[in-house]
Amino acid sequence: MRTTNYDLLIVGAGVSGLVTAKHALQAGLSVLIIEASSKVGGVWAFDPDKPGGVMYSTRINVSKYNYAFAGFPFPEEVSDFPDHREVLAYIEAYTIEYAINKHIVFNTEVTRLEQSNSGNWIVNGRSSPGNSEQCWTAHSVAIASGHHRTPLWPKVPGLENFKGRVLHSSQYKGNQYCFPVADKSALIIGFGNSGVDVACDIAAKAASVVISTRSGAWVLPNYIFGYPADLYAARVLKWLPWQWTSNAYEKAIIAATGNPVRWGLRPAHKALRSHPTVGGRLISLLQSKQIRIAGGVQRVTEYGVVFDDGSTYKADMLIFCTGYRIDFPFLSDKIRDVVFGATDNQVNLYMNMFSPQIGASLAFIGLVQPDTGGLLPVSEMQARWLVNLHQKRVKLPSSKVMQQRINKDMEYRRKRYVNSPRHTIQCNTIAYNDEVAAWIDSSALRYRSPKFLFRLIFGTGGVDQWTNHRTKDIDQRIQNVPVPAAMKGLGWFVLSAGLMITVTGLTLIVSFIV
Ligand SMILES: NC(=O)C1=CN([C@@H]2O[C@H](COP(=O)(O)OP(=O)(O)OC[C@H]3O[C@@H](n4cnc5c(N)ncnc54)[C@H](OP(=O)(O)O)[C@@H]3O)[C@@H](O)[C@H]2O)C=CC1
Numbered sequence: 001m002r003t004t005n006y007d008l009l010i011v012g013a014g015v016s017g018l019v020t021a022k023h024a025l026q027a028g029l030s031v032l033i034i035e036a037s038s039k040v041g042g043v044w045a046f047d048p049d050k051p052g053g054v055m056y057s058t059r060i061n062v063s064k065y066n067y068a069f070a071g072f073p074f075p076e077e078v079s080d081f082p083d084h085r086e087v088l089a090y091i092e093a094y095t096i097e098y099a100i101n102k103h104i105v106f107n108t109e110v111t112r113l114e115q116s117n118s119g120n121w122i123v124n125g126r127s128s129p130g131n132s133e134q135c136w137t138a139h140s141v142a143i144a145s146g147h148h149r150t151p152l153w154p155k156v157p158g159l160e161n162f163k164g165r166v167l168h169s170s171q172y173k174g175n176q177y178c179f180p181v182a183d184k185s186a187l188i189i190g191f192g193n194s195g196v197d198v199a200c201d202i203a204a205k206a207a208s209v210v211i212s213t214r215s216g217a218w219v220l221p222n223y224i225f226g227y228p229a230d231l232y233a234a235r236v237l238k239w240l241p242w243q244w245t246s247n248a249y250e251k252a253i254i255a256a257t258g259n260p261v262r263w264g265l266r267p268a269h270k271a272l273r274s275h276p277t278v279g280g281r282l283i284s285l286l287q288s289k290q291i292r293i294a295g296g297v298q299r300v301t302e303y304g305v306v307f308d309d310g311s312t313y314k315a316d317m318l319i320f321c322t323g324y325r326i327d328f329p330f331l332s333d334k335i336r337d338v339v340f341g342a343t344d345n346q347v348n349l350y351m352n353m354f355s356p357q358i359g360a361s362l363a364f365i366g367l368v369q370p371d372t373g374g375l376l377p378v379s380e381m382q383a384r385w386l387v388n389l390h391q392k393r394v395k396l397p398s399s400k401v402m403q404q405r406i407n408k409d410m411e412y413r414r415k416r417y418v419n420s421p422r423h424t425i426q427c428n429t430i431a432y433n434d435e436v437a438a439w440i441d442s443s444a445l446r447y448r449s450p451k452f453l454f455r456l457i458f459g460t461g462g463v464d465q466w467t468n469h470r471t472k473d474i475d476q477r478i479q480n481v482p483v484p485a486a487m488k489g490l491g492w493f494v495l496s497a498g499l500m501i502t503v504t505g506l507t508l509i510v511s512f513i514v
């Protein structure tokens with residue numbers, strides 16, 4: 001066993017861990033990443049033999065403009081929605097570009113994390129092969145091991161009697177990898193993005209595929225009026241009541257793909273109250289009746305299920321696409337007690353990052369579910385904030401103020417999103433990043449030109465907008481992020497209406513005075 005001391009120890013070499021390492025290394029910190037697998041990439045490193053991560057046919061459902069490292073765009077030839085091989089190649093290229101690899105210890109699982117009386121962190125790990133025990137100490141720790149590791153298995157009456165196959169989506173790697181699916185009937189339980197991806201993948205071979213959902217969903221096509229859907233989540237929306245956005249978004253979905261009721265989707269909530277389900281391919285498979293939608297499962301029988309409305313379905317396999325539980329098994333009980341909230345998936349963390357009781361020396365990076373857009377730019381802003389804290393350029397508020405903010409955010413989420421364990425870490429990417437950027441003096445809305453400002457208000461601005469120094473290159477990258485025609489139209493409408501109101505107001509004032 002050896003002990004080495006670092007400024008920052010990072011758990012996990014997925015996108016959140018790598019971007020944290022990049023910024024910490026650039027700031028001159030001594031850094032070590034501990035990674036359980038043999039590769040970088042986290043969920044993007046496809047492995048048919050291990051549970052978790054992408055499956056063979058996964059394509060990201062957020063466009064490359066909003067899911068990328070700042071200053072490091074995806075290659076031009078890659079499509080708007082890269083597949084997992086392209087995402088992994090991109091992550092590997094980033095790791096090489098910033099020489100991060102030599103700071104990673106692979107094949108090592110963090111087994112325990114605790115804080116010593118001196119405030120330093122003690123991290124234990126087990127390396128394979130050989131099961132050798134390791135120990136490191138660090139001034140700070142960043143946990144970037146993701147929140148899609150521990151499958152959530154709901155309790156369904158009668159499941160123990162089922163004679164067919166049962167899987168969780170985290171075990172499903174593609175119709176060519178699991179048991180034979182040709183000519184079989186599959187029931188997919190859960191209608192998030194895993195449910196959609198698994199249903200579409202299995203529908204290519206199975207005889208019949210049904211998705212069971214208790215809440216339905218507004219299914220978003222990948223493109224709306226020719227632009228990736230996430231490009232509609234512009235900055236202006238954070239200043240509008242979310243109900244307006246939700247109404248507009250429902251109209252856009254209906255215009256693009258038809259009324260969801262027609263395809264049996266029966267959304268139980270207004271659009272954008274639950275995490276977006278994206279499924280351009282799904283809509284056409286519903287239209288051709290290769291996939292059907294059913295209600296919740298009341299109980300499982302030996303050979304199938306009974307739905308809530310009493311109808312039945314004979315199934316050879318049940319695939320639970322019911323999401324994940326937030327879990328960090330290596331945390332000591334003491335840390336666990338302060339990090340987790342009272343209810344399922346609730347975390348008691350300021351800006352989803354810091355415990356008021358622990359402070360800045362333990363950070364969670366990427367423990368966020370963006371309600372629109374992608375996680376990566378949020379992780380990058382968190383990483384930059386962490387480094388700024390480390391360099392003492394900024395500091396955290398008092399623990400009382402942090403706790404007040406946590407309570408306020410929890411209250412907001414309870415009202416804004418469906419109040420369920422699925423939406424406990426939901427946040428708006430642009431609003432979150434704008435707030436952190438202001439603290440570290442890196443606001444996106446720095447004046448460059450009226451055209452530029454228009455783009456940053458009525459477009460999403462992409463991942464480069466919060467960089468410290470604006471160079472011509474960066475301005476160009478921000479300008480390369482498309483602004484959908486409808487958002488430009490909205491922009492011109494707002495400007496014209498503003499101008500008309502101002503002119504009318506001035507005319508009235510002048511006529512009153514004269
Ligand atoms: N291609 C891509 O980019 C992909 C991205 N992802 C991302 O990974 C994350 C995880 O997605 P996913 O695995 O779909 O998980 P989610 O948590 O997003 O969805 C879980 C689904 O399971 C349902 N569910 C949960 N508990 C129960 C229960 N007890 N009984 C019945 N239904 C239940 C939920 O329904 P309800 O709403 O009623 O609670 C919901 O439909 C998301 O951020 C997603 O966007 C996932 C797959 C592919």
Ligand SMILES: CCCCCC(=O)CC
Nearest residue numbers: 229230232233276372373
């Ligand atoms: C109002 C815009 C919705 C964008 C949805 C999204 O980001 C899907 C990944």
